[in-house]
Amino acid sequence: xxxxxxxxxxxxxxxxxxxxxxxxxxxxxxxxxxxxxxxxxxxxxxxxxxxxxxxxxxxxxxxxxxxxxxxxxxxxxxxxxxxxxxxxxxxxxxxxxxxxxxxxxxxxxxxxxxxxxxxxxxxxxxxxxxxxxxxxxxxxxxxxxxxxxxxxxxxxxxxxxxxxxxxxxxxxx
Numbered sequence: 001x002x003x004x005x006x007x008x009x010x011x012x013x014x015x016x017x018x019x020x021x022x023x024x025x026x027x028x029x030x031x032x033x034x035x036x037x038x039x040x041x042x043x044x045x046x047x048x049x050x051x052x053x054x055x056x057x058x059x060x061x062x063x064x065x066x067x068x069x070x071x072x073x074x075x076x077x078x079x080x081x082x083x084x085x086x087x088x089x090x091x092x093x094x095x096x097x098x099x100x101x102x103x104x105x106x107x108x109x110x111x112x113x114x115x116x117x118x119x120x121x122x123x124x125x126x127x128x129x130x131x132x133x134x135x136x137x138x139x140x141x142x143x144x145x146x147x148x149x150x151x152x153x154x155x156x157x158x159x160x161x162x163x164x165x166x167x168x169x170x171x172x173x
Contacts, residue, residue, distance in 0.1 A: 074115060128152065
């Protein structure tokens, strides 16, 4: 998983148009990547994205409007919960692929999705997983969307077993 993606320029293919929360998720992943690679602090990255990226035109491309509060909540939540999230993600990965070996952009996607599964119980797990698969597809062509699906699905079963069991019994009648 070396990843050939450029987080500044998502690939031209779009699975489906993103809603404001979807755009916020994409931007949060880009911001987390920027923080990880460049070592920028949370406050300056949030300021940069809200002032110059979310809903703005950059190099002739118009960025869609994002749910700014959702964006900020994901970033702050991932930063606050990272020491808790990373061990969960690590255990959901294959033994020969520890989290530290995963591409920085993919780590940002997994951390964001894990944060939402853990803290945003108001959003169904299936929605979170689907949204982060779409975010992954914006950057990667190969096996990465499947990896994100598998890891987030495992985490959803662990973090939200009650929700997933409820859905199974509802559909069984």
